[in-house]
Amino acid sequence: MPIDLIAFDADDTLWHNERHYQQAQRDLCDLLAPYADADAVNARLYEAEKRNLPLFGYGMKGFTLSMIEAAIALTDGQVRGTDVQAIIDLGKRLVQTPVELLPGAAETVEALAQHYPLMLLTKGDLMDQERKIAGSGLARHFDAVEIVSDKTPGTYASLLATHGVDPAGFLMVGNSLRSDVLPVVEIGGRAVYIPYHVTWVHEQAPEPGEGDTRYHTLERIDELPALVAELDGAS
Amino acid sequence: MPIDLIAFDADDTLWHNERHYQQAQRDLCDLLAPYADADAVNARLYEAEKRNLPLFGYGMKGFTLSMIEAAIALTDGQVRGTDVQAIIDLGKRLVQTPVELLPGAAETVEALAQHYPLMLLTKGDLMDQERKIAGSGLARHFDAVEIVSDKTPGTYASLLATHGVDPAGFLMVGNSLRSDVLPVVEIGGRAVYIPYHVTWVHEQAPEPGEGDTRYHTLERIDELPALVAELDGAS
Numbered sequence: 001m002p003i004d005l006i007a008f009d010a011d012d013t014l015w016h017n018e019r020h021y022q023q024a025q026r027d028l029c030d031l032l033a034p035y036a037d038a039d040a041v042n043a044r045l046y047e048a049e050k051r052n053l054p055l056f057g058y059g060m061k062g063f064t065l066s067m068i069e070a071a072i073a074l075t076d077g078q079v080r081g082t083d084v085q086a087i088i089d090l091g092k093r094l095v096q097t098p099v100e101l102l103p104g105a106a107e108t109v110e111a112l113a114q115h116y117p118l119m120l121l122t123k124g125d126l127m128d129q130e131r132k133i134a135g136s137g138l139a140r141h142f143d144a145v146e147i148v149s150d151k152t153p154g155t156y157a158s159l160l161a162t163h164g165v166d167p168a169g170f171l172m173v174g175n176s177l178r179s180d181v182l183p184v185v186e187i188g189g190r191a192v193y194i195p196y197h198v199t200w201v202h203e204q205a206p207e208p209g210e211g212d213t214r215y216h217t218l219e220r221i222d223e224l225p226a227l228v229a230e231l232d233g234a235s
Numbered sequence: 236m237p238i239d240l241i242a243f244d245a246d247d248t249l250w251h252n253e254r255h256y257q258q259a260q261r262d263l264c265d266l267l268a269p270y271a272d273a274d275a276v277n278a279r280l281y282e283a284e285k286r287n288l289p290l291f292g293y294g295m296k297g298f299t300l301s302m303i304e305a306a307i308a309l310t311d312g313q314v315r316g317t318d319v320q321a322i323i324d325l326g327k328r329l330v331q332t333p334v335e336l337l338p339g340a341a342e343t344v345e346a347l348a349q350h351y352p353l354m355l356l357t358k359g360d361l362m363d364q365e366r367k368i369a370g371s372g373l374a375r376h377f378d379a380v381e382i383v384s385d386k387t388p389g390t391y392a393s394l395l396a397t398h399g400v401d402p403a404g405f406l407m408v409g410n411s412l413r414s415d416v417l418p419v420v421e422i423g424g425r426a427v428y429i430p431y432h433v434t435w436v437h438e439q440a441p442e443p444g445e446g447d448t449r450y451h452t453l454e455r456i457d458e459l460p461a462l463v464a465e466l467d468g469a470s
Contacts, residue, residue: 055330057362061296065323068303072316081312084319088300095290126361127292127384149362 001190003232005165006112008142009174010122010129012196013221014105015136020097021063022198024090028067031086036074045070057149059125064091095128099135104222106138111225113141120145121159121172123179151179153186160189171231173224178205181215190231191215192224236425238467240400241347243377244409245357245364247431248456249340250371255332256298257433259325263302266321271309280305292384294360299326330363334370339457341373346460348376355380356394356407358414386414388421395424406466408459413440416450425466426450427459 011017025045029038036044048066056062067087071079112118120142122129129147133139144163148155160167170189174180181191182205193215216227246252260280264273271279283301291297302322306314347353355377357364364382368374379398383390395402405424409415416426417440428450451462 055327055362056296057360061291061300064300065296065326068319069323072320075316077316077320079316079319081307081310081314081319084303084314084316085307085312088304091300092290125292126382127290130384147361149365 001168001231003116003171003190003228004169005119005160005163006116006171006173006228007119007121008109009172009176009180010120010132010136011124012175013102013173013180013194014109014120014138015102015132016100018196018198020094024063024067024094027090028071028087031083032071032074032079035078041070041074044074048073057125058123060091060094060128061125063094064088067091095131099132101136101138102221104220108221108224109138109141112228116228117143119143119163121148121151122146123148123151151176151183153183156183156189157187160187171228173221176205177207185214189214192227193217194219194221194224236403236466238351238406238425238463239404240354240395240398241351241406241408241463242354242356242381243344244407244411244415245355245367245371246359247410248337248408248415248429249344249355249373250337250367251335253431253433255329259298259302259329262325263306263322266318267306267309267314270314276305276309279309283308292360293358294363295326295329296360296363298329299323302326330366334367336371336373337456339455343456343459344373344376347463351463352378354378354398356383356386357381358383358386386411386418388418391418391424392422395422406463408456411440412442420449424449427462428452429454429456429459 008014025042028045029041032041045067048069049063052062052066052069056065064087067090068084071083071087109118118141120133124147126147133145139145146159148159157167160170167188170184172180172184172189172191173194174191175194175196177193181193184191191214195217218224218227243249260277263280264276267276280302283304284298287297287301287304291300299322302325303319306318306322344353353376355368359382361382368380374380381394392402395405402423405419407415407419407424407426408429409426410429410431412428416428419426426449430452453459453462
């Protein structure tokens, strides 16, 4: 089947993200070490994140508010204002960290942009994602940029309808089985899964059955042009 | 000139918003009354909001983080964890408040949708705005929904290009001179200004010159269909 549109996830597909969050989380553990051990901090933080997701959505501001809630809970409300400010500063550091592209990302996007319409399709905080897109230097290669609050089968179906693309001609590239692969396969599209070395536990999902030909796994993004040529040619 | 597309701002144009923020701000003043008077709280909060805007953007999560920073500063870092949790809960209340349409909003949108393509064009937090759009019951009347991080002349020009609409055929309806009127007039579009009874100080701006025929002021949204008919007919 010919490929009409290739969409890329952004965080941990084109540039580093999760490792900055995990660093912030380690710094939170250090900050709260007088009150609780790291396992307890991580467990309480994840619990807060899950609980707050329907209210806050993805992104650094919700993450920061959940870190503060975890700190309040773990200290029985005794956390000091100065520590809360230190936690907010961890969040601010996240949005001030320069964008660092993954190896091969720039070359791959540039090469594919010469032959296919490309979309950047990411979820998270609007402001933060726009900052990273601008800072990546890749914006000019994308025909469309879509920042969504979540990546469900409905999100993909609606976006493809808006852009007039048949799911059969759609290829999604990303590092999350849960967000980039499974919902796309579900609506009849194709997906390329490129795992990042760390994945937020919330994004972890079992792989689809082995026999599923609608998705492919690559180790590195620079293997993508060859795979796309093969998929597109096999029409 | 004929009208090809009418876009509506959302917060305080179609539904109440600012008064919920002002209520949260009054509750913050009550909470911090042992430390500072209301004027000092309001001044310190606005200072934090302005400083954080480039990092956090608009919306309730950035507002909540700024409330917390103001509380830390006003108490010299002595604010208690339980008070910080109370502030976070003020923020959560903001995203859990049911959407309350302004008088005439539903009828006006419904009437205009029969004759014009409509767009909902709002800035703020992605998740929060999606929740309000869904809760408003008006989503089906809009041909497009665009949630942007800021409303500058560049934002409008880029959106209109994407949707293939000439600025001369574009009409923007909103309650903010700064965000809904001035940038639209600047790129050659037309705007309808419908003031809300309270305006966040950050959105306040001087009115354009009296002789400017590119924008019109209405007292109530239900006066809009008659004005649109007049503008569209005067082509």
